[in-house]
Amino acid sequence: MPLPLAAAALAVVAASLLPLGYVIVQSIDTGWDTASALLFRPRVRELLGNTVLLVVVTVPICLVVGVAAAWFVGRTGVVGAKVWAVLLAAPLAVPAFVNSYSWVTAIPSLGGLFGGVLISTLSYFPLVYIPTFATLRRLDPAVEESARALGAGSWAVFFRVVVPQLRLAIAGGALLVSLHLLAEYGAFVFIRFDTFTTAIFEQYQSTFNGTAATMLAGVLVLLCLTLLVIESVVRGSARYARIGSGAARRAVPVELGWRYSPPVLVFLAGLIALSVGVPVISVLRWLVIGGSAVWKWDSVWAAVAQTLVFGIVGAVVTCVLAFPIAWISIRHRGHFSRFLEGTTYISSALPGIVVALAFVTVTIRYVHPLYQTVSVVIAAYALLFLPRALVNLRAGLAQAPVGLEEAAQSLGVSPWAAFFRVTLRLAAPATAAGGALVFLGIVNELTATLLLAPTGTRTLSMQFWSLSSEIDYAGAAPYALIMIVLSLPMTYVLFSQSKKVAGL
Template sequence: MTLSPAVYLVVRASEAGRDTIDSYLLRPRTAELLWNTVSLATAVTALSVIVGVGLAWCLTSGVARSRPLMVALLTAPLAIPSYVSGFVWVRTLPDFYGFPAAVLVLTLACYPLVMLPTVAALSGIGRSAEDAARTLGCGAARAFLRVTLPRIRLPVAAGALLVALYAISDFGGPAIVRFEPFTVGIYNAYNGSFNRTVAAVYGCVLAIMALALAAGERFIRRDAEPSANAERTRGIRDHAGAWAFAIGMIGVGLAFPIAGLIGQILRSQRADTALDDVLPAIGATLSLAVQATLVITLLAIPVAFYTARPRTRLSGFVDTATNLGYALPGVTVALSMVFIGLRVVPDWYQTTALLLIAYAVLFLPVSIGPLRSAIDAMPDAVSEVSRTLGAGSMATLLRVVLPMIAPGMLAGAALTCVSVAKELPATLMLAPVGTRTLAVDMWSLNNDLAYGRAAVLGLILIAVTSIPTVVLSTLFSRRGPST
């Protein structure tokens, strides 16, 4: 299933012949797009790791009051599509285009992918080792970097992989700020010259990049050891610097785009008409998001266990295969599903089942990342002790293992739900006739230049996709240490 887009790309590209493929790969335009994609992914991943880990520390050590609310607000930028954020920035700063704008827009959209699994990891480990380092003369920052950071490298690596894959696959954000990575080149090939061979060749390059990224993340996890037994919980005290950093990110990542949308609504004279028949779009969005989240989570659990400890060559292959769909543009995955629907299972074409399969191909790594990090962090001794006390394998799984990995599972489910709710290309091309989601309606209004009405739906979409953050807030408020 996850390999179907790659198979489609290979079949489509091979139709042109090797000489034609070589001519496409060796031309200067390809080198330019490759450099743009690599530089964008590198910058966005580095900044997202810095911001995500910093905010995770703030939430688990430096923000005592209103912690669940802060988690929800800092996660909310996930609900804002990159093209919406980019639209607000370019409307506010007309000359803000190119590489810096693309890095900013994607970093604001991606840092929660690092923050959430890191928060889950920091909430589950103690700080005895960090306190010991402090008593030996290390400052707070040095103790965190030398003691705590190596212990949370697995969730950080998992989040960084998702960020890098998102950065090389996103189209809307870079396109609206006039920056051209491979995704924009693929879009132009499909919609400009109708040359699907060029688009397929570029898609194959993205697939190779995804393989390299997955291999790098797997290398980081290769020699990782399980966490030690639980230690003293992490105490939380209010720090002015932590509050300033968190509030600043909320302002840039959430308040600024919302204010821009509201300003667009106020300048429009027909924004109120967007509320007509909006309830069916909300219902369809929630229904598809919930169904897809359940399906993807059920698929992610066995895959995460299989690709976690112990690791084999086959598990490495499965791990890599699951990341391919997330690295490819949504339009490419959607076209591969159209190909399969028309030629392999025509009865499934434009059905909810085929759409859910497309969502699984696109977003399975989003659920697997936090879940596998939780599995990697679980001590092996826990399962062994449960079995020595007479519990069977199934009882150990249900009563011991699943409760311990619940934070990672819920984090992955929340990320998946948000991703599905704002997804556009696959929904637009594969949804059953008559199905209207908020993202599809926004796209239609934007194409009709009805920016004010589109902004209304943008605000509603943000509100709807913020629902999963309530789950995360409740989870952390129950598991977080007392103040």
């Protein structure tokens, strides 16, 4: 293992542990008396109840909706299956806080747990749908056919044969939905539903009480780590790979018939209408109401430019930082590589508000010149979205076996030239996909940007948030529309990559 590469990977991991270390150190410095007084109070119990209820109710609904949608478009003969397959990934292009803004402006009374569950489900069910759809399309149909030949009915085959093979996709999707629920801020502020993230942000804004905010952040971190442990247990250690080549064909689509086709089409159309149609129509409605006056082009172009700069630079930096870890995990597998990956995932699972508070505290106390600089914002983005780049880089490097480099070197090519001309070229598409996903995350990120961005910074999400907070819904509409338009291509990249991973 090249020593510089190992050192670079360790440096990235050490930096990624900063937010977790911040919460631990701050909690210890607070002392038990103060910490217990801040933690064991009615407000914390209320926040804990709201947050846990939100996760417990929303995640199962997302699982049912996501798996059902994936089954209908991936395994049945529903009309327009290919079109539905792409449309069902489109809700990821609509930021959750834009979705909430759209629903609140349409139904002002919407709020509470019901509103939180509704908006969260419509925003995050694709996180279950996409991996489930990809997994369904690569399952060996011979296993299901054997079960039917032994007398099992359709429902028995689905629950006893198909669902167990979807465990990884379902567990991973549930984890992603849960972590997004813990980290979400803007969507719940619109509907006046208090969670730990909204309380931490309000505490920081109103009183700058670092101790109270840190204690709430500590509870949020414990919830995140608990979810990671639960996902690991649910995932289990069972193997899901085929033994042998399997059947080189797709499963025969299940014919729904005249009885079931209309309800399925209504379900799919309703899902798209509620998750994409409502926000798009709401944004367009406010654009019509506001007229040409809402297009303040100086502010719009400045926000677009700043968002693009943050997104592009953040994506490049994140991919560069992820490369050493991805390289080691593919070329030097073992305990060290698993430690690097696991640490990265744990740290990046923390909500943006916790990462931002850690950077604010560290920069103010120890490196004050870096406080409210672009470098700190980019560093926070890199920690938050490192796994998005890492997963794709690993897949790309796995397609470039070391034997190809050795063959190039045997023909007289230098090691560096072999790396750039062989390995990097093969890994380039996956790297681009990882960068696109990081870019999508940065465009839609709100809490860390609000806390860390330098004075005068106005990204699309910041401009939208500023205007919508002032109840200027028409003025916020152009920024919402541009965020959706910028996110749509990246969402399609995510869906396309998931199908490539499935071998489609």
